[in-house]
Amino acid sequence: MKKGLMLLLIIILVFGLIGCGTKAPEEQGEETNGENGETNDEVVTIKVGTSADFPPFESHEVINGEDVIVGFDIDLINEIAKELNMKVEIEDMDFNGLVAAVQSKKIDMAIAGMAPDEDRKEKVDFSDPYYYASQTIIIKKGAEDVTNMDQLKGKVVGSQLGTTSDDIISEFQGVEVKKYNKVNDAILDLNNGRIDAVILEDSIADAYIEKNPELKIVIPEGLNEEEDPFCIALPKGNEELLNKVNAALQKIKDTGKYDELISKWFE
Numbered sequence: 001m002k003k004g005l006m007l008l009l010i011i012i013l014v015f016g017l018i019g020c021g022t023k024a025p026e027e028q029g030e031e032t033n034g035e036n037g038e039t040n041d042e043v044v045t046i047k048v049g050t051s052a053d054f055p056p057f058e059s060h061e062v063i064n065g066e067d068v069i070v071g072f073d074i075d076l077i078n079e080i081a082k083e084l085n086m087k088v089e090i091e092d093m094d095f096n097g098l099v100a101a102v103q104s105k106k107i108d109m110a111i112a113g114m115a116p117d118e119d120r121k122e123k124v125d126f127s128d129p130y131y132y133a134s135q136t137i138i139i140k141k142g143a144e145d146v147t148n149m150d151q152l153k154g155k156v157v158g159s160q161l162g163t164t165s166d167d168i169i170s171e172f173q174g175v176e177v178k179k180y181n182k183v184n185d186a187i188l189d190l191n192n193g194r195i196d197a198v199i200l201e202d203s204i205a206d207a208y209i210e211k212n213p214e215l216k217i218v219i220p221e222g223l224n225e226e227e228d229p230f231c232i233a234l235p236k237g238n239e240e241l242l243n244k245v246n247a248a249l250q251k252i253k254d255t256g257k258y259d260e261l262i263s264k265w266f267e
């Protein structure tokens with residue numbers, strides 16, 4: 001009777017252990033297995049917000065019949081997370097809601113080609129820059145050329161709500177600005193002739209032009225020529241996390257991984 005109980009206990013124990021042992025690998029995911037052979041019991045999943053309308057940084061793509069979010073930012077944040085023994089869960093939202101989502105801790109950070117402008121810096125902290133882009137205007141190929149910003153007076157220009165592009169175009173007197181939550185919708189309206197132009201940063205404009213052969217890029221005189229640094233937005237005051245992210249970013253640059261990602265997405 002005693003022996004029987006003992007056996008039962010052993011069986012329970014052994015199965016219990018096997019149970020845990022087989023569950024862990026799926027939960028950890030392959031990419032988080034440290035190359036240095038460390039165990040990953042402590043892998044933390046972080047929620048990273050983005051606005052997946054900004055190729056080649058982040059956009060939806062159908063791969064093997066499945067809708068996925070891909071891009072330079074997505075690869076970069078996954079590399080950073082790998083360095084920190086973390087796993088990324090991407091959350092797609094409107095760009096205009098990202099800073100508030102970081103601020104309220106709805107997400108752990110945001111990567112969305114975001115510039116650390118003064119307004120945002122009051123609400124969140126920013127990593128070191130990982131890319132620079134400048135503003136351009138997209139118009140229809142057949143349309144009257146725009147060589148000077150003055151020529152956009154009386155025209156309707158689409159911008160993504162809450163972006164630096166939106167701020168810049170909204171300052172031009174006489175230009176009617178139509179604000180969109182998603183860049184795709186602005187491009188759609190431009191294609192359909194509902195608006196006259198879209199303001200968008202260069203690398204992203206290039207990506208949209210490639211898929212919309214009837215559109216072209218112009219850089220009119222008078223358009224802000226300053227570059228927007230792209231940084232990761234983090235909760236304010238978490239210096240430890242900020243330092244870790246910056247150190248990981250630096251390592252990714254030093255090891256050549258950064259250049260690899262640049263050639264993957266921009267060449």
Ligand code: ARG
Nearest residue numbers: 051054112113114115163164
């Ligand atoms: N760089 C601009 C900004 O910081 C636009 C970013 C838009 N990003 C996006 N994923 N739609 O405001």
